[in-house]
Amino acid sequence: MKYFVLITSLLTSLTASAQVQLQKLWETDSTQLRTPESVLVDPASSSIYVSNIDGKPWEADGKGFISTLAANGQVQTLKWAEGLNAPKGMGISKGKMYVADITEIAVINVRSGHIERKLKPEGAVNLNDVTVGPNGDVYVTDSGNSRIYHVKGKNVSVYLESPELQRPNGIKFVGDRMFVLTSGSGVFYEVNSDKSLKKLAEGLPSGDGIEPDGTNFFLSRWEGVLHYWYAADGKLVQVLDTRAQKKNCADIGIDQGKKVLYVPTFNGNTVAAYQIP
Template identity: 40%
Template sequence: MKQYFCIPLFLFAAVCARAQHSVEKLWQTDTVINLPESVLPDTKAGVLYVSIMGNSATDIDSIGGIGKLDMNGQVVDLNWVKGLNSPKGMAIHAGKMFVADVTDLAVIDIAKAKVIQRIPVPGSAFLNDVTADAKGVVYVSDSRTRKIHRFINGTVETYMENIDGLNGLKAVGDLLYIAGGGKSLLKADVNKGMIKVAGLPQGGDGIEPIGNGDFLFSSWGGYLYYVYADGRSDLLLDTHLEKINIADIGYDPVKRVVYIPTFFKKTVMAYQLK
């Protein structure tokens, strides 16, 4: 009897280990955000920054900008910074925000709420996501040219090339995590040696570290995945039948809250990770 009991117990434990993560919806804003592409939490300031593209993901029209919400989804200022074109990914370092804005890297002085510099990225076509490492080196992806550019010591240079399906970036220590390679989460070291961490059913948009080697991985079509350090993945959220996009997510690692910009639905949603 004892021998036969252990087998289903083992299988039950294995199933539980695979099903331990889920998300629960906390809130959703009104439909007042015109094409939100990315959410960047600043937990110390109690602010969610949202990149607002305006009428298009590509237009050079100066009607895009960065908005501010509080941590509960209430609008603080949807015109916090104006005059951008179609801004997407954002990163913060040393009081400055770096924003991918079609073919420029826009630099915002956060205290002044003002664009203080526009850095053209030579040969770029569709700058998409931005990340900054602890040293202040800024990386920006170009989804159309399949290149990652790097802003270092006041100069823009091409850092990596020929990455299919390139979108999300996240610097973690000396490593650069990349949504690319088709439908994969990739990892590049300081020598640009790149390995595949995980293969996913859908191409990636935003990637956010959980803090234990695991990641959240969003797909623009309406999917949110939990990716384990060993390459396994679980589907946490599927909104594609509702035609709700899941673009470049933000994440609060302390409260374990995922912030989702819904693109065409003109809202931001928040989910508790469990």
Template identity: 40%
Template structure:
């Protein structure tokens, strides 16, 4: 009887294991296939943002170096989803525009120590919101309520903009936060200095490491399987949302080509990744595929 019981137990475990394995999804390898690139007129392009309403892409051009100079040579361009330039100098007289996002007809842009509010219909600057004590505002994202979150990568702070009023949301001392992505209940940030990709609970401010090994992290975009994260020197990584805390998987490396990968964007419905190449002065698009 004892032997029969053990045999039954082993058979039960084996059958259960087989059943679970059949249900377990097979993770396909994500690959990036180049689709197109713009001309090289995007002077020091740092960030891109797809506007689903207008079906166009906004490009932040920082202009001449140094990139933190208040020299007024920064611009915003508009390109099509096929990489054609629609308006090279849509917005001018900016200093060093970087991360941006839109809400109800307004585009918000991080620009050194101010947030620039643009009326999308006219392309005119509606308001300049100074951020006191900020040093180098970098990336920006907007939630469904129209609240903007902005990183200061040189002062390790995250600011929050509500009704055109800005305040410090969180001090991330030593992290040097760069790329930012706002979700419903949390804010995701990638570090420029530590290589960590973290999630911050909106209510408790509790921090969780999602992935490691992303040195000089720059941009973040969401995909079904997790996230794609870029690094300024020219690397692009995949972060599997089902395996938090593990090293990210490298998808692309353009460092030998001397092409940076700054604040990336995405056209989600077409699964197209948009990469601003900074000193490469162009935007490159990749189809997100599988093998």
């Protein structure tokens, strides 16, 4: 019986791995988006938002903006929101979009695209990704100081700081569970309720974005690689590699309803959409 269970588990894992073959749907042209870093799909409206750094990733030059895309990849509004520096991760809570922008968190009215205020976390260095918790609170990683900040209303505090979080980048709440991917050590963690860290996978240098696919996850690496992580056995499978085309794989976004994954190519100045099998 032991061997039967083992063989069945291996066959299930191999079959699942074979099924993760992304089909490319479209890619935006490279003449409009400028250093796209992150994609966010708003499930309430199906709007597709893209943060554009338009310059150096950590330079406060005022050139950053957020675009909106149509479902077919056409740019709807190139500069839906302006007045940013180097915007990266985004999250929407209670009609407001929260954007990580170097040392500030911009709060944008989703209806108008206007920046209502900018929050300044104490000690912030390189704010990177954003997620929204089950109660609507917002959490932001800081790749410069191994911190995760907690935004509640207009108040910002340090939620977690740990030497294990070597340049934390991607962050995602799935239900009441928080997951973090580091770009320094390349480790994928779950943050336990007591704020201890559970290592789920490693070997992900330049780790960037996190998106769930059921109980499994897509994990991107900025250099141009996308992995699929299986929760059942912790197996990592590479499903995309665009390094030869000199295209990065930055902070991915997903449309859970349509099963479409969006990959911002950063220096490639495009966003590519893939159908998830």
